[in-house]
Amino acid sequence: MKAFLECVPCILNQVIKILQKKVKNQKKRDKIMQAVLARLSKVSPSSMTPPDLTYVAHQALKEVLGDIDYYxxxxxxxxxxxxxxxxxxxxxxxxxxxxxxxxxxxxxxxxxxxxxxxxxxxxxxxxxxxxxxxxxxxxxxxxxxxxxxxxxxxxxxxxxxxxxxxxxxxxxxxxxxxxxxxxxxxxxxxxxxxxxxxxxxxxxxxxxxxxxxxxxxxxxxxxxxxxxxxxxxxxxxxxxxxxxxxxxxxxxxxxxxxxxxxxxxxxxxxxxxxxxx
Amino acid sequence: MKAFLECVPCILNQVIKILQKKVKNQKKRDKIMQAVLARLSKVSPSSMTPPDLTYVAHQALKEVLGDIDYYxxxxxxxxxxxxxxxxxxxxxxxxxxxxxxxxxxxxxxxxxxxxxxxxxxxxxxxxxxxxxxxxxxxxxxxxxxxxxxxxxxxxxxxxxxxxxxxxxxxxxxxxxxxxxxxxxxxxxxxxxxxxxxxxxxxxxxxxxxxxxxxxxxxxxxxxxxxxxxxxxxxxxxxxxxxxxxxxxxxxxxxxxxxxxxxxxxxxxxxxxxxxxx
Known part of the structure; x- marks a missing residue:
């Protein structure tokens, strides 16, 4: 099942929740958000499933925050x-x-x-x-x-x-x-x-x-x-x-x-x- | 007043509504969404007001759809x-x-x-x-x-x-x-x-x-x-x-x-x- 365009803002809301839990500094949050957006801008939502699209966003998170267990x-x-x-x-x-x-x-x-x-x-x-x-x-x-x-x-x-x-x-x-x-x-x-x-x-x-x-x-x-x-x-x-x-x-x-x-x-x-x- | 990180998904939801009104083709919608994401990835949300951040997204729309009156x-x-x-x-x-x-x-x-x-x-x-x-x-x-x-x-x-x-x-x-x-x-x-x-x-x-x-x-x-x-x-x-x-x-x-x-x-x-x- 392919992702909807609406998956993009939904995934970003998940990312924001993680940033609020794990990153204190506002400038650093901004920078990570920008990295996530850049990563998502390179893939076509309707070419992949919602979890795979989420994974693209999370890869950008992982590169900055490390491979940690957010929850x-x-x-x-x-x-x-x-x-x-x-x-x-x-x-x-x-x-x-x-x-x-x-x-x-x-x-x-x-x-x-x-x-x-x-x-x-x-x-x-x-x-x-x-x-x-x-x-x-x-x-x-x-x-x-x-x-x-x-x-x-x-x-x-x-x-x-x-x-x-x-x-x-x-x-x-x-x-x-x-x-x-x-x-x-x-x-x-x-x-x-x-x-x-x-x-x-x-x-x-x-x-x-x-x-x-x-x-x-x-x-x-x-x-x-x-x-x-x-x-x-x-x-x-x-x-x-x-x-x-x-x-x-x-x-x-x-x-x-x-x-x-x-x-x-x-x-x-x-x-x-x-x-x- | 500076934008919140949450403004980004909110603005994208507005963009999606416009795409649904104005663009029939799913691949074209995807492409425009990617252009909007790329544009937003270049600015720091907490450095500008929410309407100015919206404007950044809308500039990407405008370049594809022209300067039209969506509403x-x-x-x-x-x-x-x-x-x-x-x-x-x-x-x-x-x-x-x-x-x-x-x-x-x-x-x-x-x-x-x-x-x-x-x-x-x-x-x-x-x-x-x-x-x-x-x-x-x-x-x-x-x-x-x-x-x-x-x-x-x-x-x-x-x-x-x-x-x-x-x-x-x-x-x-x-x-x-x-x-x-x-x-x-x-x-x-x-x-x-x-x-x-x-x-x-x-x-x-x-x-x-x-x-x-x-x-x-x-x-x-x-x-x-x-x-x-x-x-x-x-x-x-x-x-x-x-x-x-x-x-x-x-x-x-x-x-x-x-x-x-x-x-x-x-x-x-x-x-x-x-x-x-």
Whole structure:
């Protein structure tokens, strides 16, 4: 999925948030912003995915700030909060999927404990597409190898719940993939360990260094597992925007961008289990 | 007032709106966006005012699209709507100021007739700062020459009402200034004529080609009138961001930017009569 022109200001707003966190001096902030703009001016937005366009901006940041983890503290806090509020193993696939999406919503909303609790209650009233749930259930029964591609820290704690549900109810060889390098608040191997994901599945790094999964740049090992998988569950908007939409890939996300909503016909704010028809 | 880093994405969103109106081809939109980014990458945001930063972006647009009036139709429509809904001459300076600000709000809100009507009702319940009203009244009694610097088309119809009130109640030589070239939806000489402003005051072009008034680049004639004025009333956020804050200048605006609100201590969405203490 190609980036919209509107991705450019959106990415710059992300960059500004990082500059406000990590750079005190206004002149230095200006200089870095100018470097980011120069870098973005060299690429055509509609020729790449939104996460790849974000990566172009972040490369300019990295050259000045170094390859640091901008959201280290926030990720730690998200994991802590999520572990504290982790509900018991749900009874249905539908609810297990919804709880995994709740993690994706938490990333979006204000990080107050009250809101997370409320989100966890509210989410179970949502309805995922019956057609896609049925397709997923069929696929899960037949499949041998499942690849689960994670999105954010914190959220990964709820992903573990879904993995546990899948393990309990289906006969699957499950691999869980996380990012290889820090990208915004995306989950790393360390977050997977904090979430206890390594206790319930094989966890690998995808090789992806963008806020999605650009297959071209993933690790050989990940690519082998991706190709071998009978079924893929990919979390979050970044993966939805970057991974191929095919018959084996189910996307599980909240639509967090109005332009994406318009382009896909999905609703802004909607929680979605989606597979290409 | 210097631009915030956040002005950059905000300006790009304005640029995207213009591209969506004026350029059909996606590749061409991309190319123009890249040219705008390249131009912005060459200037330091915190070294110039927000309207001057906008001008830098618009120069790149102009080189490709020509020096066209992007909002010609919208301005015509705003004038038409405002003339249709123009209330009678108010009884107090306070209400005349509020109605002039109503014009500034209309620019911001959705352009439904119902909303404009509602805005005109609601505005008269607002309260402007007593301190500044008193200061303005004192100044108006003593002053000989008043310069009134306009903001948007449509809005200028309500400005005329304030000018009529000032003429009726004070002994003033009034000059009204509009923009010299199209900038977004800012009022031009043609809008002043449609509003009937030329029937109640001398109308001049300021020489400003930005969404504010950069004194350095104004016409000699405007500058003479600016220097000679005992009192200046400047409408809208662009003028607030560009003109010197001094003892003779009263700003009349709605605070339409959260970053400006934070920086000034004024409230976001507040309608303000403001003068340097």
């Amino acid at each position: 280290k503290e926030e990720k730690k806090e998200s994991n802590r909060e999520a572990l504290k509020l982790l509900p018991k193993l749900p009874d249905s696939l539908h609810d297990a999927l919804l709880l995994a999406i709740a993690g994706n919503i938490i990333d979006y909303g204000p990080e107050h404990e009250f809101d997370i609790k409320q989100t966890l209650k509210d989410i179970l009233h949502k309805k995922l597409s019956k057609k896609h749930i049925t397709a997923l259930q069929e696929k899960l029964k037949q499949a041998k190898n499942l690849l689960y591609i994670c999105d954010n820290a914190g959220e990964i704690v709820f992903d573990r719940l879904l993995i546990e549900y899948l393990k309990k109810n289906y006969n699957l060889n499950i691999t869980v993939a996380v990012k290889s390098r820090p990208v915004l608040n995306d989950a790393l191997l360390s977050d997977a360990k904090i979430a206890g994901m390594d206790k319930v599945a094989a966890v690998i790094e995808s090789g992806s260094v963008t806020a999605g999964t650009n297959l071209e740049s993933t690790d050989k090992n990940f690519r082998k597992i991706y190709d071998r998988a009978d079924i893929i569950i990919a979390k979050g908007q970044g993966n939805f925007e970057t991974l191929p939409h095919n018959q084996k890939t189910f996307f599980l996300l909240m639509i967090k961008c109005r332009h994406l909503a318009l382009a896909t016909g999905l609703k802004y704010g909607e929680v979605v289990l989606w597979k290409k028809s | 010609k139709e919208e301005k015509k429509e705003s004038n038409r709507e405002a003339l249709k809904l123009l209330p009678k001459l108010p009884d107090s300076l306070h209400d005349a100021l509020l109605l002039a600000i109503a014009g500034n709000i209309i620019d911001y809100g959705p352009e439904h007739e119902f909303d404009i009507k509602q805005t005109l009702k609601d505005i008269l319940h607002k309260k402007l700062s007593k301190k500044h009203i008193t200061a303005l009244q004192e100044k108006l009694k003593q002053a000989k020459n008043l310069l009134y610097i306009c903001d948007n088309a449509g809005e200028i119809v309500f400005d005329r009402l304030l000018i009529e009130y000032l003429k009726k109640n004070y002994n003033l030589n009034i000059t009204v200034a509009v923009k010299s070239r199209p900038v977004l939806n800012d009022a031009l000489l043609s809008d002043a004529k449609i509003a009937g402003m030329d029937k109640v005051a001398a109308v001049i072009e300021s020489g400003s080609v930005t969404a504010g008034t950069n004194l350095e680049s104004t016409d000699k004639n405007f500058r003479k009138i600016y220097d000679r004025a005992d009192i200046i009333i400047a409408k809208g956020q662009g003028n607030f961001e560009t003109l010197p804050h001094n003892q003779k200048t009263f700003f009349l605006l709605m605070i339409k930017c959260r970053h400006l609100a934070l920086a000034t201590g004024l409230k976001y969405g507040e309608v303000v009569l403001w003068k340097k203490s």
